Amino acid sequence: MAVKSKIKGIDNRKLILDTANTLFKKQGAQKTSLSDIAKKAGISKGTLYYYYTTKRELIYDIARDHMETITRALIRWLKDMSSEIEPMEILAHVYRTVVNASQRSKLHLYLIEEAISGDKELMKRFRASYTKWNNLLSDGFARILPKNKKDDIPALAALALTSITGSLIQHQLGNKQLPYSDMARVLLK
Amino acid sequence: MAVKSKIKGIDNRKLILDTANTLFKKQGAQKTSLSDIAKKAGISKGTLYYYYTTKRELIYDIARDHMETITRALIRWLKDMSSEIEPMEILAHVYRTVVNASQRSKLHLYLIEEAISGDKELMKRFRASYTKWNNLLSDGFARILPKNKKDDIPALAALALTSITGSLIQHQLGNKQLPYSDMARVLLK
């Protein structure tokens, strides 16, 4: 019984998280009401509040998930950097993957908006994540650049990261024709 | 009389626009209520309605202003591209200027969020603006690049524009240490 309850509890927490994730991706956090989530998850609002005292907490959990997913993906790509695949192709691939994860990148922008519009805690976490992602990219570039270009690594990493984020915005706005391959080539030239 | 009324009317319209601008920059459009605007502007909600039948209309007006401002600034910079100033310095300056216009760039992100979360019309306008900005940047690069690099222009313009937008986000999130000069140098190398 106790066990069963616990399991059920865990299930519910995950259920809420998944449902919220889906809805946040579709409509953004601000436009998703807790009623929406409860209804779609098939639980009561009371239950939702049992697991998340505040909408904010729910957002935090989702943001954490989201950032970790990105980090994991970046690490996976960097592994390829050391393999025999052409670096330029890898970078172009990163661009395309990030940008095409349409729902996910929508969530990314929604969360950024949340952070910027006053959520200090969320802002802190985003800042930390960006730093980590920047470092990961730097590591990647370090492995592929010739010695005489090592000094460019910080600038390159920053360029890549900012450009990817910016591309994500343009893609969301409907500009789906950016020359990702050329951009990657110019960067790595 | 008639004139005074007209002036008064114009004043009020401008007053509303300015007040909304200020508040949107501070808290975003979604979190700024029409009551907030009216209160801060010292007019009644009815008056606000007299000038803007819909919150959306107000947002559109502000977005238009905002985009035009960016366009004008970009054109100004490009004029410098043809002067004797170092291109790299100009580009670094663009980065810094865009990014440091803190309130303005906050507004930029808020408006993008509005667009992405369902405002088709706003999205269209943003897309058009991004295309225009991209073309302006291409013109600028065309003037400074040697002939044998002309093929890189589209990629360079896209890189610059996406990277600037991405930098803006990172800056808003509190990362104020991006190596803009180096980024500009690497891009133009």
Next chain:
Amino acid sequence: MAVKSKIKGIDNRKLILDTANTLFKKQGAQKTSLSDIAKKAGISKGTLYYYYTTKRELIYDIARDHMETITRALIRWLKDMSSEIEPMEILAHVYRTVVNASQRSKLHLYLIEEAISGDKELMKRFRASYTKWNNLLSDGFARILPKNKKDDIPALAALALTSITGSLIQHQLGNKQLPYSDMARVLLK
């Protein structure tokens, strides 16, 4: 000048009345705002208020027009009652005419609703009109009924008038298949 003004004034009054009439018929008085009227009439709200201090006054004027129109139509029909046309056909014609003046009968119901929901003055006028219409119908029946049925006249007039009004409602509600000829025949049998 003075004359011209006066004429213009009269024109404006009529213009307002006609415009309001059109809109009231289409959407009802409650759902027609004074702004709607002013806009459609191509005048300012101020001008509208110059002629009608209150929305109510405007409604009264329109109601008066409307009732007079009905009265005139009834008198016209009654003239036919004395001619060689079959009474039953005349009565069926009345039914059909009243009921098919779709817009006009919509206005009729809207005005009744206004009256019932608290406008004592309008109610008084309606009551007076109904009495007059009832008398007119009585006169008509008096001319066509044989002597031994004279006693039925008040009941017949009441039946006809209430039934016509009721038919108008059913017609507005979409029941357009009432057996008007048979109803008229049964009444006059």
Next chain:
Amino acid sequence: MAVKSKIKGIDNRKLILDTANTLFKKQGAQKTSLSDIAKKAGISKGTLYYYYTTKRELIYDIARDHMETITRALIRWLKDMSSEIEPMEILAHVYRTVVNASQRSKLHLYLIEEAISGDKELMKRFRASYTKWNNLLSDGFARILPKNKKDDIPALAALALTSITGSLIQHQLGNKQLPYSDMARVLLK
């Protein structure tokens, strides 16, 4: 506990319905605000929303109640038609009962107005109800009319129904002297 809650919930729903009913009857649906209802019922606007997401839903519920009440009353009367009471007296009684349910008949007119002024759904329901009432009346007349008059039944039913509705309007407008007995006699003669 659970039961009490449920009962409380049911009570509140009924409380809202009753309160709305009272106010609608007094002032009409359009002139009754949800605030009015909440205030008079002694609950918050939020609670009202909990039970009725929309004013329209509330109106539908009330309209349904109202139409069912009429239907039930009609059926009751028709039962008498087969008993030994004089048909004419029964019909006159119907007239008087309908017409004297002053508040109720006011609601009837308000609802009709709602339907006519654009509520397609309500209009459909009214049309269906009128058809049903018409059929019920036809059944009643079928039982009391001699065989040689069977052909008049549809016209008679239509006459009765429209006339009753029309009487209701006149009564609401203050004309409380209609000769119901005579009208019934003439109809059934």
Next chain:
DNA sequence: TATGAATGAGCCTTCATTCAT
């Protein structure tokens, strides 16, 4: 006569949150 800027009260609706059970 005519205008239109300005108002303020009010409307319907939304929603995060609380709490007794």
Next chain:
DNA sequence: AATGAATGAAGGCTCATTCAT
């Protein structure tokens, strides 16, 4: 653990009316 009834503040919007010019 879970429920769902209840709340109240707030949001965007509408509109009859006033009034200086």
